[in-house]
Amino acid sequence: MPLNIIVCIKWVPNTQIVNIDPNTGTLIREGVPSIINPHDLNAVEMALRLKEKYGGVVTAVSMAPMSAKTGLEFVIGMGVDRAILVSDRVFAGADTLATSYTLSKVIEKLRPFDILIFGQETIDSSTAHIGAQTASWLRVPYLYYVVDVEYINGVVRATRRLEKKIEVYELPTPCLLAVAMKSNEPRPVKLSHKLRAKMENVIEVWTNNEVGLKRECIGLRGSPTVVEKCIVTPSVPRKKQRFDGQDVREAVKWLVDRLIEDEGLKII
Template sequence: MKRPRIVVGIKWVPNTQAVRFDPKTGTLIREGVPSIVNPHDLDAIELALKTREKYGGEIIVVTMAPPGAEEGLRHVIGMGVDRAILVSDRVFAGSDTLATSYTLAKTIERIGRVDLVFFGQETIDSSTAHIPAQVASWLDLPYIYYVESIEKLELKENKVVVKRKLEDRYEWYEVELPVVIGVAMHSNPPRPISLTNKLRAVTEKPIEVWTNKQLGLDPRCIGLRGSPTIVSKVTWQPEIPRKRKIYQGNPKEAVKWLIKHLEEEKVLP
């Protein structure tokens, strides 16, 4: 029986909790800030693992990052993914979402047969949510986002039914494979790291490093040269100090109290 091949694209991002803003120079202080796997990508990994539990197959994680990202790849291998590809080369430095999605799409092409491509909903360091859509576009594949679960996967018929969550409703889609799927944030909380999987991440060699030697991409389409985005300015929205007013008493009075205070603060007209 045919087993699904699932690719999950993840991003190695600076832990934004630790990033500070220097108001004098108007730049982000990234010095000494450790990186983590983008938390929303872990939902995608988890959904991939659940899919594999049900239908078997193989999960391959792909990321484009400097060599330090191996730590993050070991983390997701610790969760149970089968293998990982680290796309890492100086020529990819300075990529915007266009160049990144192009590089990732070419990487996925090179992997060979792929049935499902998962991404997290967005990243915590830029929140553009460009990548899954652009990868789908490069690969000329359908793209469904806010997906919560895989309802039915029929490789023989070459189709999948997914459920996605919108603000006010659920929607079910039946699509032809392969398909790119954006997994809704917080929809699939990641499972713990397992001892034997983590051990495998260290003792076996499940992480391959691909440079542009393997991919052979046109230098005009990758890295800084392939990136038309210009960041003109970064500004900082300082946190608004909380008033920390707490009402204690019965709910009926609380409503009046709340409206009165919201009016005073000019939140309500």
């Protein structure tokens, strides 16, 4: 039986150039270019390798503003067959609970599915909650840090890499796997695939009309998380002291003296 694989990707602000609003402590997202969460490209690559090896269809799902169409075109360019952009103002302001709830309801509409593939975490919020929470809503087994996967006689055999050991698990389908970052080399876009994204209208946009969720369960209204303290950029005052001598021994002694006198360092 061909596999029905769903891969979830997040459209994130490029955090290398993002700043924090000093008054509200939130990310300044306006005017910041967005990208596909880089770790989700490892998830896409794993999904495509499974499809190539065992046959099937790969569907990408992203809950994001309309600008994420560019990201979905990119993954279709990599070889994804179908993409669903879940986009509606009522989904905005969602915490991880409301995000995972919405994603799980979208995924339920795509039944029957065999393997759900998520990234390890995002580069903007990086909670790594969404995979586990979505699996929990859907009541499917979940495995994190997956680096390799096979599908043998209807069973998913997934390898995960921990700090000091490698573990191999067998999971029934459907199941959800979160792929370890950098566990593979995501393939480049193929022009023929990318043209398909433009010509064949393979990106579907689902608003809440299609998903049909209660307003109190989604977006800001469905989000119990309260940010009590804003993110602050720590200021690190520098004393700008400089040793101007040439001798290394003297320099080390000077540095140790400074650490003892100025910073209260104790030598035991």
